[in-house]
Amino acid sequence: MEHQINSWEEYEKVYAESVANPEAFWANVAESFSWKKKWDNVLSWNFDGPDVKWFEGAELNITENCLDRHLAERGDQTAIIWEPNGPKTPEIRLTYKELHAKVCQMANVLKSYGVVKGDRVCLYMPMIPELAIATLACARIGAIHSVVFAGFSANALADRINDAQAKVVLTADGSLRGAKVIPLKDIADEALSHCPCVETVLVAKRSDKFCHMQAGRDVWLGEAMDAASTDCPAETMSAEDMLFILYTSGSTGKPKGVVHTTAGYMVYAYYSFVNVFQYQQNDIYWCTADIGWITGHTYIVYGPLLAGASSVMFEGVPTWPDAGRFWAICDKYQVNQFYTAPTAIRALMAKGLEYVAPYRLNSLKVLGSVGEPINEEAWQWYNKYIGKNQCPIVDTWWQTETGGIMISPLPNITPLKPTYATRPLPGIQPCLLDAEGNELAENDVEGLLAVKFPWPSMLRTTYGDHDRCKQVYFSMFKDKYFTGDGAKRDADGNYRIIGRVDDVINVSGHRLGTAELENVINEHDIIVESAVVGYPHEIKGQGIFAFVIVQEACSQEALEAELKELINTEIGPIAKPDRIQVVSGLPKTRSGKIMRRILRKIASGDVSNLGDTSTLLDPSVVEEIKEAVLGTA
Numbered sequence: 001m002e003h004q005i006n007s008w009e010e011y012e013k014v015y016a017e018s019v020a021n022p023e024a025f026w027a028n029v030a031e032s033f034s035w036k037k038k039w040d041n042v043l044s045w046n047f048d049g050p051d052v053k054w055f056e057g058a059e060l061n062i063t064e065n066c067l068d069r070h071l072a073e074r075g076d077q078t079a080i081i082w083e084p085n086g087p088k089t090p091e092i093r094l095t096y097k098e099l100h101a102k103v104c105q106m107a108n109v110l111k112s113y114g115v116v117k118g119d120r121v122c123l124y125m126p127m128i129p130e131l132a133i134a135t136l137a138c139a140r141i142g143a144i145h146s147v148v149f150a151g152f153s154a155n156a157l158a159d160r161i162n163d164a165q166a167k168v169v170l171t172a173d174g175s176l177r178g179a180k181v182i183p184l185k186d187i188a189d190e191a192l193s194h195c196p197c198v199e200t201v202l203v204a205k206r207s208d209k210f211c212h213m214q215a216g217r218d219v220w221l222g223e224a225m226d227a228a229s230t231d232c233p234a235e236t237m238s239a240e241d242m243l244f245i246l247y248t249s250g251s252t253g254k255p256k257g258v259v260h261t262t263a264g265y266m267v268y269a270y271y272s273f274v275n276v277f278q279y280q281q282n283d284i285y286w287c288t289a290d291i292g293w294i295t296g297h298t299y300i301v302y303g304p305l306l307a308g309a310s311s312v313m314f315e316g317v318p319t320w321p322d323a324g325r326f327w328a329i330c331d332k333y334q335v336n337q338f339y340t341a342p343t344a345i346r347a348l349m350a351k352g353l354e355y356v357a358p359y360r361l362n363s364l365k366v367l368g369s370v371g372e373p374i375n376e377e378a379w380q381w382y383n384k385y386i387g388k389n390q391c392p393i394v395d396t397w398w399q400t401e402t403g404g405i406m407i408s409p410l411p412n413i414t415p416l417k418p419t420y421a422t423r424p425l426p427g428i429q430p431c432l433l434d435a436e437g438n439e440l441a442e443n444d445v446e447g448l449l450a451v452k453f454p455w456p457s458m459l460r461t462t463y464g465d466h467d468r469c470k471q472v473y474f475s476m477f478k479d480k481y482f483t484g485d486g487a488k489r490d491a492d493g494n495y496r497i498i499g500r501v502d503d504v505i506n507v508s509g510h511r512l513g514t515a516e517l518e519n520v521i522n523e524h525d526i527i528v529e530s531a532v533v534g535y536p537h538e539i540k541g542q543g544i545f546a547f548v549i550v551q552e553a554c555s556q557e558a559l560e561a562e563l564k565e566l567i568n569t570e571i572g573p574i575a576k577p578d579r580i581q582v583v584s585g586l587p588k589t590r591s592g593k594i595m596r597r598i599l600r601k602i603a604s605g606d607v608s609n610l611g612d613t614s615t616l617l618d619p620s621v622v623e624e625i626k627e628a629v630l631g632t633a
């Protein structure tokens with residue numbers, strides 16, 4: 001594939017070039033796309049605004065690059081293999097030609113309901129082909145998509161629809177998740193009663209559930225598409241026209257409506273995809289994320305399609321009909337690159353090896369991880385039992401705001417180091433700062449992770465509130481994008497993410513990262529998963545509170561003694577937890593991340609205001625933990 005790095009020497013050379021002359025570097029990558037008009041200026045920027053523009057003056061449509069561009073050469077190649085919820089239901093394969101036709105049909109449907117360039121369209125859909133088609137259909141006509149994960153509640157959906165002032169909503173009658181059917185349209189209806197901005201609701205049919213259709217507003221999507229033309233010219237977009245809005249996971253507070261624009265996002269989605277996964281012609285690639293998250297946007301929809309890849313899209317859940325489903329799918333399609341999250345790996349690891357044993361997994365070449373730090377035990381399990389010690393693991397660090405993977409090994413190129421995301425991709429200039437914002441230029445240091453130079457897929461604003469974007473990301477340190485994460489850089493220049501800055505615990509003046517502590521605790525045989533937070537401590541400033549999920553019942557006394565001993569040897573006496581609480585679940589966002597801020601509140605004994613919990617997966621977990629810690633719910 002074009003612009004793919006092949007060796008460590010090449011990485012070092014390309015990286016150095018990308019820093020010495022970023023504009024020439026990115027212009028060269030951009031040359032391989034199809035443009036309606038080339039750019040006048042590669043980059044103009046200041047982080048004070050912030051005001052960042054890539055490929056100014058250029059005109060293009062990203063869907064021409066995802067679809068039309070491939071038709072002559074690989075029109076009959078599979079673009080998307082859709083694996084349904086039920087293992088016995090036949091899959092759907094869409095070739096590039098078929099996907100192109102469907103995208104045009106849906107784009108025409110959107111147009112017929114008055115959607116024009118610049119309008120916002122909200123997609124609240126299950127992982128069905130229509131969701132991928134809908135994102136591209138929006139992009140085809142210049143509408144801005146805002147995908148809302150279909151696991152969100154009516155309230156969370158209403159907030160996002162109203163924040164973006166969406167004119168049209170796409171949803172489905174139901175969403176199939178394992179043995180459950182979620183009445184998606186009913187939830188959407190509840191939200192819509194608070195959303196006067198919505199004029200039309202297009203409903204895909206996915207279940208046998210009856211759903212109410214409101215006359216004059218609701219339309220069956222399938223029927224409308226069948227009647228629509230398969231020809232839809234691609235709208236001409238400027239490089240910096242908005243492509244989509246996507247709300248962050250809400251791990252640290254109220255979700256932010258991150259805005260990505262067209263040309264830069266396109267260039268970086270492609271470049272990062274082909275390099276991090278080392279995708280080769282005819283490979284089968286699978287990212288298990290939901291399109292409702294940034295990972296799904298960049299590495300299910302845009303990145304793979306820009307590269308002309310064949311990629312799997314999965315509707316169901318990893319544990320149904322049993323915990324071997326991921327591996328069954330890997331074997332079924334002979335998946336070559338597999339990309340998932342630590343939360344899924346830990347969950348499957350806890351179910352036992354009998355769910356892995358029946359599968360060969362011999363097609364796998366590259367394994368990926370994203371979303372949270374991957375602890376060493378999970379890394380080793382993934383490496384040994386899934387990768388059979390043959391597949392490099394790419395631990396990819398990035399954010400909704402960064403649009404694409406920022407720090408990651410390149411498989412078979414970068415020397416791996418478990419729990420380290422290792423090196424920045426070419427064009428990415430991360431740095432570590434002390435609390436005053438001074439750059440820590442040496443290696444073997446720890447600090448706040450920031451980025452000191454723009455990259456093509458960085459966020460441009462937070463929707464409707466540019467000041468929030470400035471405050472959250474660009475005000476903390478002058479001329480730097482601040483990530484909110486803390487990191488370490490080892491003597492060789494490898495980065496390790498040590499957790500969110502808000503989560504760092506300060507014990508008697510020693511700063512401890514949550515990831516580091518959890519990494520050690522999780523090594524204990526009996527521990528399935530853990531979350532560590534700090535709480536006010538009279539003597540030490542902050543004490544360490546560990547919430548743990550155990551594999552089987554055990555004595556509290558023995559558990560405490562063993563965990564303290566383990567931490568004592570692995571990190572040191574300073575890091576020994578003051579309190580250890582066994583719980584049956586941890587508060588997680590719907591994308592599977594631990595919301596430590598809630599645990600921090602509970603640990604400090606203050607549960608009066610838990611902040612924004614709209615993205616919490618299971619609120620009952622919080623009640624249980626409150627009860628366990630404070631004796632009250």
Ligand code: ATP
Binds near residue numbers: 372
């Ligand atoms: P919010 O910004 O609303 O609090 P969020 O940060 O969870 O939500 P995302 O953009 O989905 O929203 O997640 C990005 C964050 O996930 C990163 O800032 C980092 O904390 C964490 N993360 C992602 N990938 C990795 C990784 N490979 N290693 C460590 N942490 C990671």
Ligand code: MG
Binds near residue numbers: 248399
């Ligand atoms: Mg974040």
